[in-house]
Amino acid sequence: MSLHRRRFLLILAGLGAAQVAGPLVAAAQAAVDPKGAARYMREAADDLMQAQRIGTVSSFQKAILSHADVEGIALYALGQYREDLQKAQRPSYFKGVSLFMARYFADSSRQYQVGKAEIGEVTIDDSGAALVNTKVTLLTGSTYNVVFKVARDGKGYQIADINVLGFSLAYMQRGIFQRFIAKNGGDVNALVEALNR
DSSP states (O other): OOHHHHHHHHHHHTTEEEEOOGGGSOTTSOOOOHHHHHHHHHHHHHHHHHHHHHOOHHHHHHHHHHHBOHHHHHHHHHGGGGGGSOGGGHHHHHHHHHHHHHHHHHHHTTTSOEEEEEEEEEEEOTTSOEEEEEEEEETTSOEEEEEEEEEEETTEEEEEEEEETTEEHHHHHHHHHHHHHHHTTTOHHHHHHHHTO
16 A cells, blocks of 8 residues: 555544444444435535634544544444543543544645545445445545445434545554553553543
C-alpha cells in the first residue's frame, strides 16, 4: 500500500470512527432502513465537510461526537484490556478517544482535503446495520470508495465503522491502542493520560 493511501486511511479514521467493527452492532438489533441510513449519512457527511472548512480540533470533535459511536468505538479499541478500564476512568477515556480522532483529522485534513462525498448504494448486513457505499473525492481529484457502517442506537443512527480499501478503521485503531497499552506494561491509565494530553 502506498504511503498516500495509508495516510488517507488514517485521515478517515478521524471520522470515528471511525472506526468500529461488527462487534458493536448487536445481532438482534432491528435492521436499519436503507433510505433513512442514506439520509443520515448525507447529514453526517455535510457536518464533517463543515468541520473540515473550519479546520479546528473542536469542529471535528463536535462532528465526531454528533455522529460516531464514540463509547462503542473506545471500548472496542481496548480489546483484551477492556475489563481493566475502571468505571471512573470511562468519561476521561471517551473524551480522550474523541480528541485523538479530532486532532488527527484536523491535522491530516489540511493536506488531504475532501472535496465531496457522493452517497451510493445502501445494503443491510447480517447484523442489521446499513453499509452505505460512498464515493469520496479529494480536492486533488483522487477518488476512493468508502463504506460507512451505520447502526441504530436509542436516539437514531450512528456511524459504527468505516471501511476504506478493504480495511476496517475500527480494527486499525484497536491495534494502535493495544500496542500502546502493551508497551506501557498493560496500564490502561497510561493510554487515558496520553489521549488527554
